[in-house]
Amino acid sequence: MKPIEEYYVPWLKGIPMYVSDHIELAWRRPELHRMMSNENPNPPSPKVMEAFERYGGLANRYPDQGLVVRARLAEINGLEGPENVMLGNGSSEVFDNLFRCFVQPGEEVIQHTPCFGIYKLRCNILGGKLVSVPMRYADKKLEFDPEAILAAITTKTKIIAIANPNNPTGNFMEEGAFIRIAETGIPFVIDEAYVEFAGLDRSQVGLTRRFKNVLITRTLSKAYGLAGLRFGYALGDAQVIGQLSATLFPWNMGTIPMWAGLAALHDAEGLQSRIEHNNRAVAFIEEALSEVPGLDVYHSHGNYILMDGTDAGKTGQAMVEFALEKGLIFRPQAPMYGRDGWFRLTVGSAEENRLAVEAIREFFG
Numbered sequence: 001m002k003p004i005e006e007y008y009v010p011w012l013k014g015i016p017m018y019v020s021d022h023i024e025l026a027w028r029r030p031e032l033h034r035m036m037s038n039e040n041p042n043p044p045s046p047k048v049m050e051a052f053e054r055y056g057g058l059a060n061r062y063p064d065q066g067l068v069v070r071a072r073l074a075e076i077n078g079l080e081g082p083e084n085v086m087l088g089n090g091s092s093e094v095f096d097n098l099f100r101c102f103v104q105p106g107e108e109v110i111q112h113t114p115c116f117g118i119y120k121l122r123c124n125i126l127g128g129k130l131v132s133v134p135m136r137y138a139d140k141k142l143e144f145d146p147e148a149i150l151a152a153i154t155t156k157t158k159i160i161a162i163a164n165p166n167n168p169t170g171n172f173m174e175e176g177a178f179i180r181i182a183e184t185g186i187p188f189v190i191d192e193a194y195v196e197f198a199g200l201d202r203s204q205v206g207l208t209r210r211f212k213n214v215l216i217t218r219t220l221s222k223a224y225g226l227a228g229l230r231f232g233y234a235l236g237d238a239q240v241i242g243q244l245s246a247t248l249f250p251w252n253m254g255t256i257p258m259w260a261g262l263a264a265l266h267d268a269e270g271l272q273s274r275i276e277h278n279n280r281a282v283a284f285i286e287e288a289l290s291e292v293p294g295l296d297v298y299h300s301h302g303n304y305i306l307m308d309g310t311d312a313g314k315t316g317q318a319m320v321e322f323a324l325e326k327g328l329i330f331r332p333q334a335p336m337y338g339r340d341g342w343f344r345l346t347v348g349s350a351e352e353n354r355l356a357v358e359a360i361r362e363f364f365g
Contacts, residue, residue: 011105011127018121022329032324033352036331038167038194038304040225041349042277044260045270048226051263055256063255069262073233076265077205077216083238084208086245087253091193091219091232096122097247098215098234099159102187103128108156110149114142114168114336116191119161129156135169137337140296142169142306146177153184160184163191165198168333168344170300178204182211189215194302196223196271197278202301205235212237215244222303224264225274231261278303281347288357292364303347306333310341312364319343319363326359328352 005013022036034041070082079085088094095118103109105127111119113132123130133152136143149160160181165172182188188211190204195218207214216235221227231253234241264270282300289297294312297305309319316332320343323330333342345356 033328035346035348036329038346039227045267047263047267048260051260055259072265086234086241088232090230091217094232094234102158107158110160116167144173159187161189165301168306170302182214191217193219198301208236229257231257281353306344308341310339315340316343322363
Protein backbone atom coordinates (compact mmCIF):
# COMPACT_ATOMS: atom_id res chain seq x y z
CA MET A 1 0.00 0.00 0.00
CA LYS A 2 1.40 3.41 -0.99
CA PRO A 3 1.63 6.09 1.72
CA ILE A 4 -0.90 8.92 1.46
CA GLU A 5 1.90 11.41 0.65
CA GLU A 6 2.37 9.80 -2.75
CA TYR A 7 -1.16 10.75 -3.74
CA TYR A 8 -0.72 14.48 -3.19
CA VAL A 9 -0.36 16.54 -6.35
CA PRO A 10 3.38 17.27 -6.61
CA TRP A 11 3.10 21.05 -6.27
CA LEU A 12 1.20 20.78 -2.97
CA LYS A 13 3.96 18.94 -1.12
CA GLY A 14 5.71 21.04 1.48
CA ILE A 15 3.28 23.97 1.33
CA PRO A 16 2.09 24.73 4.88
CA MET A 17 -1.25 26.13 5.95
CA TYR A 18 -1.20 29.93 5.85
CA VAL A 19 -1.23 31.41 9.35
CA SER A 20 -1.00 35.14 10.16
CA ASP A 21 1.11 35.09 13.32
CA HIS A 22 0.41 38.75 14.06
CA ILE A 23 -3.37 38.19 13.90
CA GLU A 24 -3.08 35.13 16.12
CA LEU A 25 -1.13 37.25 18.61
CA ALA A 26 -3.77 39.98 18.54
CA TRP A 27 -6.57 37.54 19.35
CA ARG A 28 -4.54 35.88 22.13
CA ARG A 29 -3.68 39.25 23.67
CA PRO A 30 -6.64 41.60 23.17
CA GLU A 31 -4.96 44.30 25.25
CA LEU A 32 -2.53 44.93 22.39
CA HIS A 33 -3.30 47.60 19.79
CA ARG A 34 -3.87 46.03 16.35
CA MET A 35 -1.87 48.27 14.03
CA MET A 36 -0.60 45.58 11.67
CA SER A 37 -3.23 44.08 9.38
CA ASN A 38 -4.76 47.04 7.54
CA GLU A 39 -7.99 46.62 9.47
CA ASN A 40 -10.34 49.55 9.98
CA PRO A 41 -10.33 50.72 13.63
CA ASN A 42 -13.97 51.86 13.48
CA PRO A 43 -16.85 49.50 14.35
CA PRO A 44 -19.36 48.41 11.70
CA SER A 45 -22.07 50.77 10.53
CA PRO A 46 -25.29 50.75 12.62
CA LYS A 47 -27.05 49.75 9.38
CA VAL A 48 -24.81 46.70 9.20
CA MET A 49 -25.63 45.83 12.80
CA GLU A 50 -29.34 46.06 11.98
CA ALA A 51 -28.79 43.67 9.06
CA PHE A 52 -26.99 41.24 11.37
CA GLU A 53 -30.01 41.13 13.63
CA ARG A 54 -32.54 40.88 10.83
CA TYR A 55 -30.80 38.29 8.68
CA GLY A 56 -29.27 36.36 11.56
CA GLY A 57 -32.79 35.07 12.09
CA LEU A 58 -32.69 33.62 8.57
CA ALA A 59 -29.44 31.73 9.03
CA ASN A 60 -31.37 28.49 8.68
CA ARG A 61 -31.99 29.34 5.00
CA TYR A 62 -29.63 29.06 2.05
CA PRO A 63 -28.72 32.39 0.43
CA ASP A 64 -29.66 33.31 -3.12
CA GLN A 65 -27.11 34.25 -5.79
CA GLY A 66 -26.86 37.82 -4.57
CA LEU A 67 -28.53 39.61 -7.46
CA VAL A 68 -29.56 42.57 -5.28
CA VAL A 69 -26.12 43.27 -3.81
CA ARG A 70 -24.42 42.58 -7.15
CA ALA A 71 -26.76 45.10 -8.79
CA ARG A 72 -25.83 47.64 -6.14
CA LEU A 73 -22.11 47.12 -6.78
CA ALA A 74 -22.68 47.48 -10.52
CA GLU A 75 -24.59 50.71 -9.92
CA ILE A 76 -21.82 52.17 -7.73
CA ASN A 77 -19.24 51.37 -10.41
CA GLY A 78 -21.20 52.47 -13.48
CA LEU A 79 -21.59 48.96 -14.89
CA GLU A 80 -24.64 47.48 -16.57
CA GLY A 81 -25.85 45.10 -13.91
CA PRO A 82 -25.28 42.11 -11.61
CA GLU A 83 -23.84 40.04 -14.45
CA ASN A 84 -20.71 42.24 -14.24
CA VAL A 85 -20.09 41.27 -10.61
CA MET A 86 -18.81 38.08 -8.94
CA LEU A 87 -18.96 37.74 -5.15
CA GLY A 88 -16.41 35.97 -2.99
CA ASN A 89 -15.58 35.06 0.59
CA GLY A 90 -13.25 38.03 0.83
CA SER A 91 -11.09 39.10 -2.09
CA SER A 92 -8.85 36.15 -1.16
CA GLU A 93 -11.44 33.72 -2.50
CA VAL A 94 -11.93 35.94 -5.52
CA PHE A 95 -8.22 35.65 -6.32
CA ASP A 96 -8.35 31.91 -5.78
CA ASN A 97 -11.22 31.62 -8.27
CA LEU A 98 -9.53 33.81 -10.86
CA PHE A 99 -6.23 31.97 -10.64
CA ARG A 100 -7.95 28.59 -10.96
CA CYS A 101 -9.56 29.74 -14.20
CA PHE A 102 -6.32 30.76 -15.89
CA VAL A 103 -3.27 29.05 -14.37
CA GLN A 104 -2.12 25.50 -15.04
CA PRO A 105 0.98 23.89 -13.49
CA GLY A 106 4.14 25.50 -14.83
CA GLU A 107 2.41 28.62 -16.15
CA GLU A 108 3.35 32.06 -14.93
CA VAL A 109 1.83 34.79 -12.79
CA ILE A 110 3.53 38.20 -12.82
CA GLN A 111 3.40 40.28 -9.63
CA HIS A 112 5.02 43.65 -8.85
CA THR A 113 6.91 43.51 -5.55
CA PRO A 114 6.72 44.35 -2.73
CA CYS A 115 3.04 43.42 -2.78
CA PHE A 116 0.17 41.56 -1.15
CA GLY A 117 1.09 37.94 -0.41
CA ILE A 118 -2.13 36.35 -1.75
CA TYR A 119 -0.86 36.28 -5.35
CA LYS A 120 2.06 34.06 -4.35
CA LEU A 121 -0.12 31.82 -2.19
CA ARG A 122 -2.70 31.10 -4.87
CA CYS A 123 -0.10 30.72 -7.62
CA ASN A 124 1.88 28.18 -5.62
CA ILE A 125 -1.14 26.09 -4.68
CA LEU A 126 -1.88 25.62 -8.40
CA GLY A 127 1.65 24.66 -9.29
CA GLY A 128 2.19 27.93 -11.12
CA LYS A 129 5.46 29.82 -11.45
CA LEU A 130 5.57 33.21 -9.76
CA VAL A 131 7.48 35.95 -11.59
CA SER A 132 8.25 38.84 -9.23
CA VAL A 133 9.10 42.17 -10.85
CA PRO A 134 10.62 44.65 -8.34
CA MET A 135 9.41 48.22 -8.13
CA ARG A 136 12.01 50.90 -8.88
CA TYR A 137 13.82 52.25 -5.82
CA ALA A 138 15.69 55.54 -6.21
CA ASP A 139 16.00 58.80 -4.27
CA LYS A 140 14.06 57.38 -1.33
CA LYS A 141 11.10 56.58 -3.57
CA LEU A 142 9.43 53.33 -4.58
CA GLU A 143 7.74 53.56 -7.96
CA PHE A 144 5.97 51.21 -10.35
CA ASP A 145 7.99 49.91 -13.29
CA PRO A 146 5.46 49.07 -16.03
CA GLU A 147 8.16 48.60 -18.66
CA ALA A 148 9.75 45.89 -16.52
CA ILE A 149 6.36 44.22 -16.14
CA LEU A 150 5.88 44.17 -19.90
CA ALA A 151 9.42 42.88 -20.40
CA ALA A 152 8.71 39.97 -18.01
CA ILE A 153 5.90 38.60 -20.20
CA THR A 154 6.55 35.24 -21.84
CA THR A 155 4.44 32.72 -23.74
CA LYS A 156 3.67 31.14 -20.37
CA THR A 157 2.29 34.29 -18.74
CA LYS A 158 -1.34 33.72 -17.76
CA ILE A 159 -2.02 36.51 -15.25
CA ILE A 160 -0.58 39.92 -14.42
CA ALA A 161 -1.60 41.08 -10.92
CA ILE A 162 -1.16 44.69 -9.80
CA ALA A 163 -2.38 46.25 -6.54
CA ASN A 164 -3.51 49.84 -7.01
CA PRO A 165 -2.85 51.54 -4.63
CA ASN A 166 -0.11 49.10 -3.81
CA ASN A 167 0.23 47.34 -0.49
CA PRO A 168 2.58 48.08 1.28
CA THR A 169 3.96 51.11 -0.60
CA GLY A 170 0.64 53.00 -0.73
CA ASN A 171 1.10 54.52 -4.20
CA PHE A 172 -0.76 54.35 -7.52
CA MET A 173 0.58 53.33 -10.92
CA GLU A 174 0.33 55.95 -13.67
CA GLU A 175 -2.83 55.80 -15.80
CA GLY A 176 -1.21 55.09 -19.15
CA ALA A 177 0.58 51.99 -17.87
CA PHE A 178 -2.72 50.21 -17.29
CA ILE A 179 -3.67 50.61 -20.92
CA ARG A 180 -0.32 49.30 -22.15
CA ILE A 181 -0.63 46.21 -19.99
CA ALA A 182 -4.30 45.68 -20.89
CA GLU A 183 -3.43 45.83 -24.59
CA THR A 184 -1.36 42.64 -24.24
CA GLY A 185 -4.61 40.67 -23.93
CA ILE A 186 -3.24 38.73 -20.95
CA PRO A 187 -5.66 38.44 -18.00
CA PHE A 188 -4.93 41.59 -16.02
CA VAL A 189 -6.12 41.59 -12.41
CA ILE A 190 -6.13 45.01 -10.73
CA ASP A 191 -6.46 44.74 -6.96
CA GLU A 192 -8.28 47.82 -5.68
CA ALA A 193 -8.72 46.79 -2.05
CA TYR A 194 -7.89 50.30 -0.81
CA VAL A 195 -9.10 52.52 -3.64
CA GLU A 196 -12.04 54.01 -1.68
CA PHE A 197 -9.63 55.92 0.58
CA ALA A 198 -8.47 57.96 -2.43
CA GLY A 199 -11.87 57.93 -4.18
CA LEU A 200 -13.42 55.76 -6.88
CA ASP A 201 -12.32 58.28 -9.49
CA ARG A 202 -8.89 56.61 -9.10
CA SER A 203 -10.36 53.22 -10.04
CA GLN A 204 -9.52 51.50 -13.32
CA VAL A 205 -12.99 49.92 -13.55
CA GLY A 206 -13.68 51.83 -16.77
CA LEU A 207 -11.11 49.64 -18.52
CA THR A 208 -13.42 46.63 -18.14
CA ARG A 209 -15.65 48.19 -20.81
CA ARG A 210 -12.75 48.35 -23.29
CA PHE A 211 -10.81 45.21 -22.41
CA LYS A 212 -12.39 41.86 -21.65
CA ASN A 213 -9.12 40.71 -20.08
CA VAL A 214 -9.22 43.38 -17.33
CA LEU A 215 -10.68 42.34 -13.98
CA ILE A 216 -11.03 44.55 -10.91
CA THR A 217 -11.02 43.04 -7.42
CA ARG A 218 -12.32 44.81 -4.32
CA THR A 219 -13.26 44.11 -0.71
CA LEU A 220 -15.39 45.50 2.10
CA SER A 221 -12.58 44.73 4.57
CA LYS A 222 -10.83 48.10 4.41
CA ALA A 223 -12.70 51.39 3.96
CA TYR A 224 -16.01 49.72 4.84
CA GLY A 225 -14.47 48.19 7.98
CA LEU A 226 -15.83 44.65 7.56
CA ALA A 227 -12.71 42.46 7.51
CA GLY A 228 -14.34 39.79 9.65
CA LEU A 229 -17.38 39.59 7.37
CA ARG A 230 -15.32 38.21 4.43
CA PHE A 231 -16.96 40.06 1.56
CA GLY A 232 -15.00 40.45 -1.67
CA TYR A 233 -15.97 40.89 -5.30
CA ALA A 234 -14.70 41.10 -8.86
CA LEU A 235 -15.87 43.46 -11.60
CA GLY A 236 -15.51 42.79 -15.31
CA ASP A 237 -17.06 42.04 -18.68
CA ALA A 238 -20.36 40.19 -18.27
CA GLN A 239 -19.38 37.20 -20.42
CA VAL A 240 -16.05 36.83 -18.66
CA ILE A 241 -17.58 37.15 -15.19
CA GLY A 242 -20.17 34.58 -16.20
CA GLN A 243 -17.52 32.06 -17.17
CA LEU A 244 -15.33 32.73 -14.15
CA SER A 245 -18.31 32.26 -11.87
CA ALA A 246 -18.28 28.57 -12.78
CA THR A 247 -15.50 28.21 -10.20
CA LEU A 248 -17.70 29.43 -7.35
CA PHE A 249 -18.78 27.05 -4.65
CA PRO A 250 -22.57 26.94 -4.49
CA TRP A 251 -23.64 29.41 -1.78
CA ASN A 252 -20.06 30.62 -1.31
CA MET A 253 -21.27 33.78 0.42
CA GLY A 254 -23.59 33.37 3.38
CA THR A 255 -26.91 35.10 3.89
CA ILE A 256 -25.62 37.33 6.69
CA PRO A 257 -22.49 38.67 4.92
CA MET A 258 -24.48 39.24 1.74
CA TRP A 259 -27.21 41.39 3.28
CA ALA A 260 -24.95 43.05 5.83
CA GLY A 261 -22.64 43.98 2.95
CA LEU A 262 -25.57 45.46 1.07
CA ALA A 263 -26.42 47.58 4.12
CA ALA A 264 -22.85 48.87 4.20
CA LEU A 265 -22.99 49.73 0.50
CA HIS A 266 -26.07 51.87 1.16
CA ASP A 267 -24.45 53.75 4.06
CA ALA A 268 -22.59 56.41 2.08
CA GLU A 269 -22.36 58.69 5.11
CA GLY A 270 -20.74 55.98 7.22
CA LEU A 271 -18.24 55.19 4.47
CA GLN A 272 -17.29 58.84 4.10
CA SER A 273 -16.78 59.15 7.86
CA ARG A 274 -14.36 56.23 7.84
CA ILE A 275 -12.49 57.62 4.85
CA GLU A 276 -12.13 61.03 6.47
CA HIS A 277 -10.89 59.48 9.72
CA ASN A 278 -8.29 57.48 7.84
CA ASN A 279 -7.01 60.30 5.68
CA ARG A 280 -6.75 62.69 8.63
CA ALA A 281 -4.82 60.02 10.52
CA VAL A 282 -2.41 59.39 7.63
CA ALA A 283 -1.72 63.13 7.41
CA PHE A 284 -1.19 63.35 11.18
CA ILE A 285 1.24 60.41 11.31
CA GLU A 286 3.21 61.52 8.28
CA GLU A 287 3.52 65.08 9.58
CA ALA A 288 4.38 64.00 13.12
CA LEU A 289 7.22 61.78 11.87
CA SER A 290 8.44 63.96 9.01
CA GLU A 291 11.45 65.33 10.89
CA VAL A 292 12.60 62.16 12.69
CA PRO A 293 16.29 61.88 11.68
CA GLY A 294 17.03 58.96 9.39
CA LEU A 295 13.39 57.83 9.06
CA ASP A 296 11.83 57.76 5.60
CA VAL A 297 8.02 57.86 5.64
CA TYR A 298 6.28 56.82 2.43
CA HIS A 299 3.09 58.69 1.61
CA SER A 300 0.14 56.33 1.51
CA HIS A 301 -3.21 56.36 -0.26
CA GLY A 302 -4.32 53.40 1.85
CA ASN A 303 -4.81 52.80 5.57
CA TYR A 304 -1.20 51.77 6.20
CA ILE A 305 2.13 53.57 6.09
CA LEU A 306 5.47 52.09 5.06
CA MET A 307 8.60 53.41 6.77
CA ASP A 308 12.34 52.81 6.51
CA GLY A 309 14.77 53.54 9.33
CA THR A 310 17.89 52.19 7.63
CA ASP A 311 19.61 55.58 7.52
CA ALA A 312 19.19 55.90 11.27
CA GLY A 313 20.96 52.59 11.74
CA LYS A 314 17.76 50.91 12.92
CA THR A 315 16.22 47.67 11.66
CA GLY A 316 12.52 47.28 11.01
CA GLN A 317 12.43 44.13 13.13
CA ALA A 318 13.86 46.00 16.12
CA MET A 319 11.19 48.69 15.67
CA VAL A 320 8.45 46.06 15.65
CA GLU A 321 9.84 44.45 18.80
CA PHE A 322 10.08 47.83 20.55
CA ALA A 323 6.50 48.68 19.58
CA LEU A 324 5.29 45.39 21.03
CA GLU A 325 6.91 46.32 24.35
CA LYS A 326 4.73 49.45 24.20
CA GLY A 327 1.59 47.40 23.55
CA LEU A 328 1.48 48.04 19.78
CA ILE A 329 1.57 45.42 17.04
CA PHE A 330 3.38 46.78 13.97
CA ARG A 331 4.18 44.80 10.83
CA PRO A 332 7.75 43.92 9.81
CA GLN A 333 8.74 44.19 6.15
CA ALA A 334 11.45 41.93 4.77
CA PRO A 335 14.75 43.62 3.83
CA MET A 336 14.83 44.86 0.23
CA TYR A 337 17.00 47.05 -1.97
CA GLY A 338 19.90 46.40 0.40
CA ARG A 339 18.03 48.05 3.27
CA ASP A 340 16.77 46.40 6.47
CA GLY A 341 14.95 49.25 8.20
CA TRP A 342 11.53 48.63 6.69
CA PHE A 343 8.35 48.33 8.75
CA ARG A 344 4.77 49.50 8.46
CA LEU A 345 1.81 50.33 10.61
CA THR A 346 -1.93 50.37 10.12
CA VAL A 347 -3.97 53.47 10.89
CA GLY A 348 -5.72 53.07 14.23
CA SER A 349 -7.92 55.15 16.47
CA ALA A 350 -6.81 58.68 17.31
CA GLU A 351 -5.35 57.42 20.58
CA GLU A 352 -3.56 54.51 18.91
CA ASN A 353 -2.06 56.80 16.30
CA ARG A 354 -0.75 59.08 19.05
CA LEU A 355 0.78 56.11 20.90
CA ALA A 356 2.36 54.86 17.67
CA VAL A 357 3.94 58.23 16.94
CA GLU A 358 5.31 58.45 20.48
CA ALA A 359 6.78 54.94 20.25
CA ILE A 360 8.46 55.62 16.91
CA ARG A 361 9.89 58.94 18.10
CA GLU A 362 11.23 57.30 21.25
CA PHE A 363 12.77 54.40 19.31
CA PHE A 364 14.55 56.72 16.90
CA GLY A 365 15.73 58.93 19.74
